[in-house]
Amino acid sequence: AIDPQFHENREQVDEHEGHAVWGPVDEPEELGIHGTHVAVDFDICLADGACLEDCPVDVFDWIDSPGHPESEEKADPAREAQCIDCMLCVDVCPVDAIDVDAG
């Protein structure tokens, strides 16, 4: 499962579409965590898709991740600022790849 303390245990190494990327990153095998308020551990995500289907405010977009051992697509928290903290995505992800910091 995603480490809920990732912002203390990892370093921000990059930015993607306006959100943080938390390392380590070693493409294409290791992609790190995308997002801060809505954080998706790309190294755990296996492209189940439940988060994209269920998010009521359409926070996520698919992005391609060719060559990653878990899956060739990831759920990117492209619009994390729109999140209303409903926690649905956290509940439906089968591999606990998502952390939402509802405060």
Ligand code: SF4
């Ligand atoms: Fe969407 Fe709710 Fe997840 Fe926020 S907590 S990203 S609103 S499903």
Ligand code: F3S
């Ligand atoms: Fe990935 Fe979990 Fe969504 S596996 S696509 S973060 S439901």
Ligand code: ZN
């Ligand atoms: Zn991203």
